[in-house]
Amino acid sequence: xxxxPDVEVFRQYLEATSLKQTxxxxxxxxxxxxxxxxxxxxxxxxxxxxxxxxVRQGKYLAAQLDNHSWLILHFGMTGYLQYxxxxxxDTPHNRLKLLFKNRHCLIYDCRRKLGQIRLIKxxxxxxxxxxxxxxxLNNLDAQGFIQRLSGRRGQIKxxxxxxxxxxxxxxxxxxEILFQTGIHPKTPVKKLDPQDMRxxxxxxxxxxxxxxxxxxxxKQMPDKWLIPRREKGxxxxxxxxxxxxxRASGRGSWICPGCQKL
DNA sequence: AGCACTGTTGGATA
DNA sequence: ATATCCAACAGTGC
Numbered sequence: 001x002x003x004x005p006d007v008e009v010f011r012q013y014l015e016a017t018s019l020k021q022t023x024x025x026x027x028x029x030x031x032x033x034x035x036x037x038x039x040x041x042x043x044x045x046x047x048x049x050x051x052x053x054x055v056r057q058g059k060y061l062a063a064q065l066d067n068h069s070w071l072i073l074h075f076g077m078t079g080y081l082q083y084x085x086x087x088x089x090d091t092p093h094n095r096l097k098l099l100f101k102n103r104h105c106l107i108y109d110c111r112r113k114l115g116q117i118r119l120i121k122x123x124x125x126x127x128x129x130x131x132x133x134x135x136x137l138n139n140l141d142a143q144g145f146i147q148r149l150s151g152r153r154g155q156i157k158x159x160x161x162x163x164x165x166x167x168x169x170x171x172x173x174x175x176e177i178l179f180q181t182g183i184h185p186k187t188p189v190k191k192l193d194p195q196d197m198r199x200x201x202x203x204x205x206x207x208x209x210x211x212x213x214x215x216x217x218x219k220q221m222p223d224k225w226l227i228p229r230r231e232k233g234x235x236x237x238x239x240x241x242x243x244x245x246x247r248a249s250g251r252g253s254w255i256c257p258g259c260q261k262l
Numbered sequence: 263a264g265c266a267c268t269g270t271t272g273g274a275t276a
Numbered sequence: 277a278t279a280t281c282c283a284a285c286a287g288t289g290c
Contacts, residue, residue, distance in 0.1 A: 059270075112287080
């Protein structure tokens with residue numbers, strides 16, 4: 001799940017459910033996922049704090065605490081948040097549970113443990129240390145997008161997914177953006193002209209905003225999209241050709257062989 | 263049963 | 277600078 005739209009939905013969810021409630025207890029159920037100091041240190045630091053806001057940078061969620069430190073969550077491939085009004089609630093792969101004074105709780109669940117949990121002081125310093133480029137939705141205009149893309153050597157898909165160039169796009173959404181622009185994922189970036197790049201940028205923004213609008217739920221995405229059809233036997237919603245799965249940038253990639261010529 | 267596959271990243275290697 | 281392969285992990289499907 002968790003690419004930019006999913007994480008944006010988590011951010012909005014956290015803001016809607018969990019602000020201004022004092023954390024009575026933080027249960028670190030999987031200390032190995034805590035990448036800043038230790039699990040017990042994290043637990044001590046969260047106690048008696050409360051969230052004041054949440055921001056997102058690419059696929060990272062940063063929740064600010066009242067003492068100006070930040071809880072940073074990365075969701076790996078399988079992470080999500082769930083809020084409960086029952087303090088005894090649990091989820092199948094609960095890795096961090098925040099129990100609030102009002103007896104509600106927020107759980108960070110991450111089945112495959114590929115996510116990361118941190119508590120940090122300096123947000124900007126963390127983005128730099130994580131080698132995060134500008135967020136594609138919050139901090140990147142068409143000009144910046146084109147500037148960062150031009151001069152790149154490799155294939156367009158790997159550029160779109162390179163979090164240090166600009167961040168937020170992963171495997172699923174890069175396929176969607178390329179499908180909607182009729183560009184093959186293996187196209188060398190240097191083969192794209194400024195016109196192509198402008199189209200790429202505007203489709204990218206459109207796809208990501210629309211995805212956030214529908215809560216990143218494939219069932220609610222437009223009929224003409226690729227995402228709900230990423231499986232064997234499906235056909236292109238535009239030309240009717242059989243969709244194909246290829247390997248590009250080391251990832252399984254779905255394309256329409258009719259619409260996306262190399 | 264065994265193997266390949268899966269929305270993440272990060273490191274080693276070429 | 278960029279690509280590929282592997283690892284981390286846990287679950288599902290063939």
